[in-house]
Amino acid sequence: KGINTTEYQSLRSIPGIGPVLASGILAEIGSISVFDSxxxxxxxxxxxWRVNQSGNHTSDNTNMTKTGNKYLRYYLIEAANSIKNNSPEYKEYYNKKFGEVTTHQHKRALALTSRKLVRLIFGLLTKNQIYSSDKVGETQ
Structure with a gap:
């Protein structure tokens, strides 16, 4: 089965996502209809992220679960890194998250930016929309 051209165009419309990232993400997701959110x-x-707590104390330093599709995770993180260099909205979000902590700043900010990207991709693919910077398809 080939890649859905509408979905491909939706991903390519996001600034910073090229043909390789768009194809890789779609290949690993398969059908977006499989996911309910x-x-x-x-x-x-x-x-x-894993919850790291004991009693009433919850650690600020939690690890990403890293279970699941490592290829999709790789494509999403690479895409987030590219998008933050091409989209003022994502650059601002990345910088905000980067400044929130003192350890693992880049990795954490990039992972959280990837999570924001997942929300955007899910919104665009489920609604068959093209990205525009006025946050169409973005859910907070």
């Missing part, structure tokens, strides 16, 4: 898609990609 952006959270399910993020979990499939392994972009979720």
């Amino acid at each position: 952006h959270n399910a898609l993020a979990k499939y990609a392994g972009l979720t």
